Amino acid sequence: MKEAKQMMIIFFTSIILFVFSGLAQILFKEKYKAIIFTLFSGLATVLGLIPTTIALFQNKTFFNTVNFNGLIGNVDFVLDPLSAFFVLVILVISFLAIIYSRKYLEPYNKKLSAHYFFLGLFIPAMILVVTVQNILFFLICWEIMSLSSFFLLLFDSEKKEVRQTAINYLITMQIGVLFLFIGFILLNLNTGSLDFASFQGHISNTIFIFLLAGFGIKAGFVPFHTWLPKAHPIAPSHISAVMSGVMIKTGIYGILRMLTFIESPSLLLSYLVLFIGVASAFFGILYAITQRDYKRMLAYSSIENIGLITISLGFAMLGSSYHNHLMAGLGFLGVFAHILNHSIFKPLLFLSAGSVLSKTHTADSEHLGGLIKTMPYTASLFLIGSLAISALPPFNGFISEFFIYLAMLNGISTDNHFLFPILIISIGVLAFVGAMVLIAFTNMFSSIFLGKSRSEKALKTEQGSPISDSALGMLIPIGILAVFSLLIGLFPQYFMQIVINSVNTFLTTPLNFPTQILSNISMFNLALLITIGVILLVRKLLLKNKTVTIHKTWACGYDKPNSKMQYSNYSFSRPFLGFLTPFFIRELDFKGIKELFPKATHFKSKTIDIFEYYLIRPIINFDKFIIQKFYWVQSGNVQKYLLYGLIFLLLVIIWVVRK
Amino acid sequence: MMRFLLLLILPFLFTGLINKTKALVSGRKGASVFQPYFDFIKLLKKGIVISETTSFIFQIAPSINLACMILAGLLLCVFHFEGDFILFAYVLALGKFFTVIGAMDTGSSFEGMGASREVSYTSLVEPAFFIIISSICAIGHVYSFDSLFKILSFNHMTWVLIVILSVVALFLMILVEGSRTPVDDPTTHLELTMIHEVMVLDNSGVDLGFIFYANALKMLIFTTLIASILTPHSLWGYMVVLFIIAVLIGIIESITARLRLTHIIEYTFILITLALMVMALALLTMYETGAKGRKYDYFSNLPCATSPSFSVAKARRLPVAVHLLTSETDTTAKLGKAVFSSYAGVSSGGMI
Amino acid sequence: MNNYFVFDSLNIIFLAVLILVTTGVVIYQGKRNWKYNLMFFLFFISMVGAILSNHLGLTWVFVEATTLTSAYLIYQNKTEYSLEATWKYVFLCSIGISLAFVGIILLLIGSNVVNSLFYNNLYANATIIEPFWLKLSYAFILVGFGTKVGLAPVHFWLPDAHAEAPSPISAMLSATLLNSAFIVILRYTRLMDLAGLFNYARILLLTMGFLSVFITAVYVFKIGNYKRMLAYSSIENMGIIAIGIASGGVGVFAAIFHLIAHSLIKSSFFLTAGNILHIFKTKEVLKVQGLIETDPKTGWLWACCGLFILGAPPSPIFFSKFLIIKQLFIDKHLVLAGLFLFLITVVAYGILRVVVKMSFSPKITNKRIKMSIRNYLPQISLLLLVLVLGFYIPNWLYHLIEEAIKCI
């Protein structure tokens, strides 16, 4: 008991220290702001990690009740393995992003007070969201999280597009909160209490669907995902990393937390979640392939990964519904493992993409190319991220996808004739999604880093000298993530123990951790690395004393190839996208080549999200249409004003007299 | 283990056999079946030419690809654990990843074209593979290659059908993954129509040798998979299957033209169709065995050995191939016909 | 014998808000000429009278007096537009108030036996009053005082007057004048409740409330003048308060809470708008750019006020909206709840768009206009107060509001 108290004090200190670091840096000169913030938040991170790791690894639950007078009343703050897992991820990833931000923000030459102030709010808000156990306080933290991230998005606010997107983001979040409002209010009506603890057994299907929609908007479920690909390109890269790596998972946390209050989820919900997951994964990665802006593409890929997490969650729920405990266990294992892994490799990708952006000043992959020669470290780190996100061994992405497949295979053994084909088709979709990820990332990696540069401008700094690789201050945090990515892939049997306690909070009987299988994978991955090493060595030996000629690329006899003739991002994905046309809309602006001696022509293609096109746009247009119908009311004529009032009065009088 | 060694040794014999068959069918004498070995050794002895556009990716890609193929073979033949086929598929994907970025590294428009086609046309292979394997796994409640091969005997018509459909699907996969006709023509001289060959235009010397080896190995791996399904234990059986498939590929390459590029995707859809048929059959088997509510923990023990309610497990262990020869298989024949006629319909699309 | 003026929990809250806001405004506006000061004082006094009065007729007198005293203040700028706004304000409000007087007379017809307009007498005899006349009279009162409050469809003077008045006066109008008219509606609604006609009252209140929010949604969607936007936002918030009162239960608490928060936030919002007007000399949204860069304090104040008024936590408005929606759910008004959520989202979009555009766009002028500390201090302190209220409601305030609800 005493320990719990101490731990919670450390925890609160850490949170206050974060806010304090945001405030403290305001007092310092522009030059020192980043360092001051990094130092204090580093301290806060270390402090926060103490109770978190203890709760997570020793499977303990710390809680503390704080009394807020009036409306909110008593608020429980809980650090159980479920919360602690998320806190751990938030702390580590945020801190790496903060380290990165110092060098990243340097060239912007901007006032940083606001940015760091809101970052100092954003991180504790996320931490509180995953620990607070009271409806109102949860919603407050949730909103502060949305708001502070909104201000963080506004970093480049001179651009109109940035402001529009930020508003779009905040409004979408607002809509999400409204769904949460409805869900929580219905719950509150059922239980009469604001405490999460009272929800046990009160979450009906309707409530869950509302909450799912609310949390799903944050998480980026299809069709609520449209804010995500807009928000990420405009955010500073370390913010994209935190938002994509951590923040959207708070949506998943919400769903998971609600699940702890459900004894056994109904089949409807389970299939719904599975369906959403499959749709998110498929559409997310499909649109990722269609993008040429690499940050947008990474954002879409986040939707896909959220889809995978949701698929796994769907299996976990199906497992509980069908009383297949192993499937449920593996499903939850997949959920947590993938959250962990995605929050490693997605920041890794976003941060290395940020390095590219800060050097080349363009996010359009069609203008890049050949960067691997000027930025070898960034390129290698991006490659590691790409391999990990494509779930390729020996990196960490494979481990979680492996769990998802295992959950699915176990589900098949439930011998339910309805479940069976659904699971098999899910396997098919998952495998297809895997193939698509491969296309998306080979494409993006190649068009940014490989081949020849497509634009001379991108290879020069503003002063005109050729660009170099990023500063160490940026490479080190990315490198740490890359090392984690590899280590988790190589030794999953140890690293995956991180999530086991969190998984067990959902299970009646603790999951038998598949150590044997994981150590097999570990052995295999080591063997893979060794084989690659051996073969490379053999190759080196064979090449000893041989001539290595450097020559131009063979262009099948054509003598004057230039960089424009390379396969670009668009052309690479075209054959594949050819047979998926119904799922997206491509607007082409191309006049064609006419006459014998054609004049200059141009070609422009734009890919539109079908959900944006058929769902979001009509709603906005419809609103506009309806609202414009009423503009005449405020006409400026006093007599009309008076008349409206009198008519209203008359109607009421008639109503009263008639009754 | 023996199989793994054979797997490492035989790839070039396999391609040699294919080439020999093609030569014989076209009325030539052809090179020796061991010619690919000589080519390989010759390539290893040569120096290399590297494009000035390339980076280290280009140089490590073939080696990594080869390593992936070797380890995939290892998974298939030696190293078994629950879920190994997932790893198998992803290791193959890792190889593909590096082949593709290796090709893109040259900055050549042709190699980009090849890479783009490669990833597009093979995108449906993985789903089909997973659907088939997991369907079979589902009926047998097994999760690894070795136990999968163990349970694949029969006492029922549906089982036979499942095996046949799977084998046909796997055979089609060889053609897709190995870049053989009708998907790709390895002997074409027009770069615009190539898929795999055009990706490696710039590789030379050792790297090219590795690429040849890896590609042959990949085909052989799929062949081994088929062989292991048909004759899981006998080494001679394995050799026979290998021989038959090589000859079959040779014959197909001799008598068909490659497909128009736009039709290749449709061709790969056949794979999905076959896979879904396997799934339907598996569902049928589930109805028949009617085993319901069975609980079991697969981490502790394997069901095919212990579970008494599982009828297939207790069935006679008769190789399916033998069964094929002895029993009346009307349905099978019809089904096979249907599959092949659809395949023929697609192939009549013609050249590019 | 009854006192014409009483203190109870309800009007103490109103009075406190009035004094707080007035203090802020007085600090903000600094020295003015004696005529202005006199009228301002009279305006203040008439609002105090309206809030404290215990007699319906007397309240009427004071509310009408607020119109007349504030007319001069609104007409400060002496432009064509301010003239037009003042005319509309005086004319529409006077007619509205006359209608309210008709309402009072109708009440007298119904309450033959009672023959008193003291609230406590009316409350005591609520059941004796003929429902027919009570209903009619409520309609007139609602339309009449509703004109002052700014409830649609009789809100039309409001955007004009708020936009054309000097900013401190706009702040007073929005944060205090509307409240002092609202208190009459609150007290009258209590009478309806006691007479067993709450259902009728609630239908009218809900109609007007939703119309108000709807009107705001319509106009802020494409607003071009930021002071008008604030005025519309006042209409919206008054509508929300009306909805809260109408939904009863915890909604009443929410409404009172909302009213307090709205007054504090909106007054600082208008005062900040005054700063902007001072810097940019224009009320057009399109011509105001880069507030944060031009004048960081004003810029951030503007952004914060914008977010707070929309109910971004820890703004108390967040709670009140939550509670109102909850009450709508309790009463199973699911359609209304949905409509409410939809409308406040549209309003949020409209206001946010403008606020973000003004605050965060790149700056256009390089000239710096010095402003003294009194141009920031009131807003900052009011917002800090709001912030505290958002996180921590002191027990005494909580009980005060609870008591106030009993007065309604």
Added chain:
Amino acid sequence: MAQINMLRVQGLLLCLITLTYHQEQELMMLLFLLLETFMVKTLLVPAFLNKVALKNNIKIDSDPRFPHFYTLAISSFILLGGLLVSNIHSEHLKNVSTLYFGIAISTIIISFFFITTKKKLITHVIGFAMLENGIFLLSFSVAKEMPMIVSVGVLLDVFIAIFALGLLIGQFENHYHNPEVCHLCNLKDCDCDE
């Protein structure tokens, strides 16, 4: 101006009504009411309005789209309606003197009719004064007394309101010649209408 004269007549009528229809009212109250009707309603307000009209050169409120004849006819119909209302023997109206009630209502409606159809701003003020007269009559029909303080307050308010509106008309004269209601359409949110 005819309308101002009409206002005078109304005031005088109200004064007479007060004289004839007093019930057991206090003397003070009666005196006050007489003063109000005679001094304010009959003399002061019309005189003030007249002054405003003269000063601003406002002659007649003519609108070719809406001739005086129709105004007259419609007003007569409203009055007729008011008289009809006064003949209803409803249970609701038991403690009201129905004649005054009906006429008061029709006066109020006619004043609204004036305000919403006429263009000149001065006519609106006259309409407002008429409205107040109607309300006075209405309160008279209820035959209940307000406390003195309230009555004084009401009187003061109404008077100041008219005064303020008159002053504002004077101000308008600085900006527009002959202020009409259509001059007052500058403040609106979009140009969708008119």
